[in-house]
Amino acid sequence: MNSAVHFLLLMLPLISAQVTQWGPCPTPRVQPNFNLERYLGKWYEIEKIPTYFARGKCIEANYSLRKDGTIKVVNSQIFRNKFRSTEGTAVIRNKMEPAKLGISFSYFTPYSPYWIVSTDYTSVAIVYSCTDILHLFNYQYVWILGRSRTLPVVTVNYAKMLLQKEGINIYKLNATDQSCKT
Ligand SMILES: *[C@@H]1O[C@H](CO)[C@@H](O)[C@H](O)[C@H]1NC(C)=O
Ligand SMILES: *[C@@H]1O[C@H](CO)[C@@H](O)[C@H](O)[C@H]1NC(C)=O
Numbered sequence: 001m002n003s004a005v006h007f008l009l010l011m012l013p014l015i016s017a018q019v020t021q022w023g024p025c026p027t028p029r030v031q032p033n034f035n036l037e038r039y040l041g042k043w044y045e046i047e048k049i050p051t052y053f054a055r056g057k058c059i060e061a062n063y064s065l066r067k068d069g070t071i072k073v074v075n076s077q078i079f080r081n082k083f084r085s086t087e088g089t090a091v092i093r094n095k096m097e098p099a100k101l102g103i104s105f106s107y108f109t110p111y112s113p114y115w116i117v118s119t120d121y122t123s124v125a126i127v128y129s130c131t132d133i134l135h136l137f138n139y140q141y142v143w144i145l146g147r148s149r150t151l152p153v154v155t156v157n158y159a160k161m162l163l164q165k166e167g168i169n170i171y172k173l174n175a176t177d178q179s180c181k182t
Contacts, residue, residue, distance in 0.1 A: 019049055019140045019169050025130035026140075028166030034099035036071070036092065038121040040064055043145040045176040046124075046156060051141060052118045053105075057177035061145070063090070073103060078180065084101060090114060103129075118162055123147050126159050128168060140174060149178040 045059040056079030064072045076085035088105035093096050102111030112129055119125035125145040126150050132138035144151075144159045 018097045019142075019172055020137060021140070021169070022137050023132075024135045025132045025138045026167050027096070028115070028117055028128060028163075028168055030097070030099035031118050032099075034116055034119075035121065036065075036098060039116065039119060040071075041147075043125060043147065044149045044178060045143060046146045046178070047144040047173045047175050048153050049140065049142050050174055056084065058180035059176050059178075071101070073105075116123075117166060117168075118159075124151060124155050124159060128163075140169070142168060142170065143155060144173070149180065 005160050021074050029099055040063045042060060042062045045054070045061070048054070054075070054077055056077035059075070059077040061076075062074045064074075066072050071090035073088040073090050074085055075088065076083065088103055090101045090103040091111065093100065093102050093111070099116040101116070103114040103116040104111045112131060115128045117126040123146065125143075127143040128147060129141040130163070142163060144156060146155075160170050160173065
């Protein structure tokens, strides 16, 4: 068997949660004139394509600038009744394309794409990540984030419409449980 195909068959079960598609990554347009300063602060996860690394509830992220210019990312969630948080780093890789960030949660993993497709900075943000494997297939994550724990249905539907317009598959998007004490 062709070794790339073999590799692919081994990988598929691991990545079954996210959307997997044949071929290279789609390239949606991203937020024009992205302003990082305005994006910083706290965002709540409203909907996402399920991931193996964030399966809990009350999922939120806080973005702040470090002195060295990198972005500190603190993700937190409640998983099996325990509060858990992890710290990662995001960077703008190319100043010409500031809405295309890279994000990593360990020194040992490469930066994954973290593209801000659209945001108004004050209520909603749409984040997209796609990685392709040998241009053979790709796996995609999508997050709809809010400045509050819940967003009006019209806002969420508008975000989904925008994603579809950019050719992004939204059928696996799932609402995050944000029934939390604070
Ligand atoms: C976000 O993180 C920054 C830097 O660590 C901190 O100063 C700020 O209080 C945090 N904001 C929230 C809402 O937790
Ligand atoms: C969708 O989210 C709910 C919580 O809001 C969760 O119970 C369910 O397992 C999720 N579905 C998938 C396919 O991850």
